Amino acid sequence: MPLHEQEDDIRTTPYQEAGELAGITRLVDAFYMNMDTLPEAETIRNMHPSDLTDSRKKLTYFLCGWLGGPKLYQQHYGPISIPGFHKQFPIGYAERDAWLYCMQRALALQPYSDQFKDYLLAALNIPAERVREVNAGEY
Numbered sequence: 001m002p003l004h005e006q007e008d009d010i011r012t013t014p015y016q017e018a019g020e021l022a023g024i025t026r027l028v029d030a031f032y033m034n035m036d037t038l039p040e041a042e043t044i045r046n047m048h049p050s051d052l053t054d055s056r057k058k059l060t061y062f063l064c065g066w067l068g069g070p071k072l073y074q075q076h077y078g079p080i081s082i083p084g085f086h087k088q089f090p091i092g093y094a095e096r097d098a099w100l101y102c103m104q105r106a107l108a109l110q111p112y113s114d115q116f117k118d119y120l121l122a123a124l125n126i127p128a129e130r131v132r133e134v135n136a137g138e139y
């Protein structure tokens, strides 16, 4: 096989670069730890149940599929529309930014390259902004 084809074969997916299930679990644990402790996140923390076990598991599973890995969320909980699901919560600019801030601080703790951290935060901005948009005018 020519060298360039071999290189294609070993190209990693974002799921692999994020450390697969174990790495994404660590990222989401740090994310919810931030939400639990950062004063900037108090409003969005209060939208969540007091026990974050299920929230952690669901976001971890969702991100696995979203990053190109196994579709664990769908397998365990069925299909989900992220903007549609979040319509039930009062999410505006401040709440979107608080969510992304928790994620930015969680990413900073991970053993990822700076390039991958920037890529992931920029990628997550898109659904976070969609969540805010579908709520616009409702709250």
Ligand code: HEM
Pocket (backbone or CB within 6 Å): 044, 047, 048, 049, 054, 055, 058, 059, 062, 077, 080, 082, 085, 086, 089, 091, 095, 096, 097, 099, 100, 124, 127, 128, 129, 131, 132
């Ligand atoms: C824009 C700011 C956001 C806020 C304030 C927010 C807030 C919330 C809240 C309050 C819940 C319910 C938690 C629970 O009942 O356990 C939730 C669940 C969830 N969120 Fe978000 N979220 C945001 C953005 C996002 C984004 C961008 C994603 C995906 C990339 C996401 C993925 C999820 C998932 C997968 C769940 C679990 C859904 C389920 O219960 O089945 N969220 N979020």
